[in-house]
Amino acid sequence: MTNSMNEAIEALGAFQPTIEVIDEREIKVSVSPDKVISTLELLKSLGYSHLSLLTCIDWIDDNQFELVYILFSWKDGGKFIVSTRIDRNNPRFVTVKEIWPVARFYEREIHEFFGVKFIGNDDMRPLFLELWDDKPPLRKDFDPLEYSKKKFPGREYRKDVLGEAKKIFRGEING
């Protein structure tokens, strides 16, 4: 851990985060949803000003979505992973597009692929999918194979009768 990371962890103490050291320059900070924005603001003021990624994980057994913000420092290459868990049945969260303008595209993506609504970000048009007509595709309860069979018919192969007969003859399978 670098010095600035130690300082940041000390400063974060007020938010009662769960801190997990992943690597020499990589720390995961889990906080409750109401403290995320202040955590992000604090880390940004301490030099972790680059939002590398904002993404979402579906924990279907816990009935929760995990929002993950990855912050990067250009001073010493440190990385903070700020994560929080929100309710899966009514997924809503506050936007961070005022802190990082680029976040509005990440939020559109998460809205499209997981169905999380970001309050304050009113631009929720589809970003990647075109004419999508099912539940958000990266949710764990979405069945891609079933959707694929419904939408994109596959090729039907004729059964290889001769090949199977040869295998039965050689004793590889039972006839």
Add this chain to the structure above:
Amino acid sequence: MKERTIWERIADNLRSRSIWMLHYCTGCGAVELPPSMTSRFDMERFGIMPMATPRQADILLITGYLNTKTLRRVIYTYEQMPDPKYVVGFGSCTINGGIYFDSYATVNRLDYYIPVDVYIAGCMPRPEAILEAFNYLMEKIRKGEANGWKRYKENYEWYKQNQIRSLGEVYVHDEFHE
């Protein structure tokens, strides 16, 4: 089958020796094209040349997996190309979906949407396989058997119906260009 006139046979012979392929790479199969084009395999000795625009091209290569978003653009491109036009499908993805057979965005068989003259099996096909396929396509053109463009015209309703079934509608709405 109708007997071909001598002029049609001459035209087919000439067509088979000057295939201009559209330089539009849809998937990962496109990485096999640079070695096929450069000095080791030297595609141009067969008269196969890359061409930048669909309006001057004869052959459309679908190199690898094709998702719904790309398929719309591919249909646009294919319909812009002048007759006669040929389609070559690369790799297992165009045949049956390949490793993306259960993806929500990847189309599973290409000949359902546009007519395919030659398929190249494998993931990825080697440059030898590509040249073999082009030789086969040239032979088919000479014999007058590579008539996917005629099939597309005759069965236009069927193709359109399949396209609309999988895509919703073929028209491209693009926020970055509108």
